[in-house]
Amino acid sequence: MGKIISKNKFTIFLIVLLVLNFSCDNNESQELEVEESITPEMYSETLGLLKDKAKYAPGEEVSFHVDEVRENTIIRYKFLGEVLAEESLSATTWNWTPPIEDFRGYMVELVDIANEDVLGTIAVDVSSNWTKFPRYGFLSSFGNISSENQNEVLNNLKDFHVNGLQYYDWHAKHHIPLPLDANGSPESTWVDLFNREIKFETVNNYINAGHELNMASMFYNLIFGAWHPENGDGFSNEWLAFKDQYHKNSDKHDLGDLGSILVTNPSNQDWQKYIFNKTEDVYSNLNFDGWHLDQLGNRGLLYDYNGYLMDLETGFENFLNNLKTHFPEKKIVLNAVDQYGQDNILKTPVDFAYTEVWSRIQYSDLVQVILENREMSNNQLNTVLAAYMNYDASEGSFNTPSVLLTDAVIFAFGGSHLELGEHMLSREYFPFNNLYMQDDLKNSLKEYYDFMVAYENLLRDGGDFVIPDVSSKSISLNNWPPITGNASVVGKKIDNKTVIQLLNFDGTNTLSWRDNNKIQTKPNAFAGFDLSIAVDHSVSKVWFASPDFKGGASKEVEYIQNDNTIQITVPYLEYWSMIVLEQ
Incomplete structure (x- = not known):
């Protein structure tokens, strides 16, 4: 070699x-x-092999299910190609306790011993910490959704081994993510910035049901955003970032007729104190596992209220370090939009690397992002790529070859792909769901996620x-x-x-x-x-x-x-x- x-x-x-x-x-x-x-x-699973959770803690029992028992079928448990144990398939449900070692992926095969035909496979991830091998999904709709529909969404994601969920646009205002009533209790409903109804009960039920499947929940919010601040919000314009030195022209992210998100200075200690208190309201009422922070990429020259030139990337670093100190038990990750600020981000206690890919257009570019993140984190963190497939298409199905080849490249170099939620993702606005997966893509994609999990110790370790x-x-x-x-x-x-x-x-x-x-x-x-x-x-x-x-x-x-x-x-x-x- x-x-x-x-x-x-x-x-x-x-x-x-x-x-x-x-x-x-x-x-x-x-x-x-x-x-x-x-x-x-044209391989297809024939016995409907499923397991009960997205991942397992060391020592935790795995429960399996098949649609039927077929004669001459054995269950073969493997670690990196080595057979650990075999047993006959004698019932439609059974349990297995993997070896106690932490951070390991296993392959479970159903094999017809008469001809060594593989009837079904499924992977098992044994990890005490989901961010070691993050397999990130998303949720984007939090209105009046029944428990049955919520469970259907989560169980589908569980079958792809999704172990962490980003709750996209679940909040009310960026600077007040969870609205409270006069008694300090959460409001039962509110609207997001696109005037979609959000129900507290739906968000809460998703979190709890996800935990039953060993799926973590991360709430989405900008690191530096204020949405229509009003009197009584306790917000100060002195926390904003400005395009000029005389605090006349604040930096804004324009959303057309809906208005603009005001950009705050992430280094401002009063802003940090304010948003940390609002985040405390979130954690006190919803059992989120952490905060998925977002940014808006390179904003050009910015100034603080006093006219001093801002270093936005250093501001990210300062904010994240203080955030981890304030909430040491909670996970944090910040989107490096097109790698902006990633070197500073990965110097902080974030739990994995996350990059929203825009200008990197070739397969080799995706790999370079993964390798950059690997180096910046001293080989400590795995990468999730938000890489939106078939972006310009507005209707029809996803192109199966482009999705599978992209996932093959990302997975082969140790990354994972943010793409699965209530639907497959094709735009940065996660509720957009005009494209659908054809059956061949759904079936193949499950094999790809099984493969990533079963061989994670070669691919991602x-x-x-x-x-x-x-x-x-x-x-x-x-x-x-x-x-x-x-x-x-x-x-x-x-x-x-x-x-x-x-x-x-x-x-x-x-x-x-x-x-x-x-x-x-x-x-x-x-x-x-x-x-x-x-x-x-x-x-x-x-x-x-x-x-x-x-x-x-x-x-x-x-x-x-x-x-x-x-x-x-x-x-x-x-x-x-x-x-x-x-x-």
């Missing part, structure tokens, strides 16, 4: 990859005997990216970043394992992940093709898994080692496949 990339050299890593992106086998590309593509596998030396006589390869027409190779070393990931761009027609015009095409699928991998050690085991193949179930692969080369036959590649070499 290639040289290990040091923690603080990700930029050099990307430059080297750009220079060497043909280093796999493209220097002999004219001699390739390219494998003909095949009809993609440390390790060092490497530049691999991989070649094939059958398909076109190049090291990351991607090239249309090739499968792109990503290498990583973690513990005693070398991980080789193949991200397939053979057959695709754009490298723009957002796919605004829904033109992305499915990659060509390949089966049973050769792969040669250079190694610098002896190998004891090789195994394969793909979210596109048999539900992500792992499969041991025969190999031949000749000196410093491993030769294998890869079972399958459509969007994303993973090969693991163990010493």
Whole structure:
């Protein structure tokens, strides 16, 4: 394998990859005997395997359910390709207690032992802290919603292992998120800034029902916003940010006919005291697990009330540090809009990295954001990307290939994707739900989230990216970043394992992940093709898994080692496949 990339050299890593992106086998590309593509596998779960929660604490029992018991079916529990236990499927419900170790992902497979056919798979995440491996979803409607409908939403998200929820636009005013009556009790209803009705009971029920499923709840609010302050609010204009030095022109975020959000100075200690007290009102009445803070990106030159030039990024840092001191038990995360302020943000006690992606338009740009966040946090925090798919489309369905390929890239580099709530997300205004998921996307996406969870200890739990030396006589390869027409190779070393990931761009027609015009095409699928991998050690085991193949179930692969080369036959590649070499 290639040289290990040091923690603080990700930029050099990307430059080297750009220079060497043909280093796999493209220097002999004219001699390739390219494998003909095949009809993609059409895998479907047959027994309706489900579990009861989004994640589990160490020592907590997992409850499973299937629609029927089928003869000759066994339950196989695995950790990173290793079988931990097997038992016969003898009832439609059963329990399993995973090993006590914290922060581990497992794969549970239902297998017909007569022919080793995989009938169903599901992942299990055992983590005491959900922000170690954040899988973030959202809620955006809090009106008169029945408990049955709320439970339906949450159970669907639970099946995707969503372990944290952002409550988008649940509040009344940015500077008074939870309105109280004259007696200091929460109002029963209020309206958000777009005049949608919000019911306290709905918000409260969502929080409590989510906790039953081990799903955390984070309330959304700006770090520096005031919405229509009135006499009696206790708000002071001296807390605002200004476009001039004479506090005549305050900074505003215009919402057209609805008015404007006034931008406050996050460094102002009186503003912090005020909004922390309003946040205390939230926590005293609603059992939120933390605050999802938002910003508005680079606002240009700003001044405080006294005419001094503001440093907004330093203001974020000061605010977050003081917020954590004030609410030490609550989680906090701040959106780095297009990475604005992220270096300062990740110096504070935020619990994971969050980036809303705008100007980064290529698949390789998404990876660069993840690597930047990794370096800025000293490899301590995982990343959630708010990356809105098919953004310019206003009707119809999401384009399945663009969503799956984007998720494959994000997940392969250890990130996760904010995209699932009451619907799939396509705009920064979360209630927008004009696009729908077709059944093939729904089914495939569950396999992708299972895969991310089952193999989280390879994908999201440390390790060092490497530049691999991989070649094939059958398909076109190049090291990351991607090239249309090739499968792109990503290498990583973690513990005693070398991980080789193949991200397939053979057959695709754009490298723009957002796919605004829904033109992305499915990659060509390949089966049973050769792969040669250079190694610098002896190998004891090789195994394969793909979210596109048999539900992500792992499969041991025969190999031949000749000196410093491993030769294998890869079972399958459509969007994303993973090969693991163990010493």
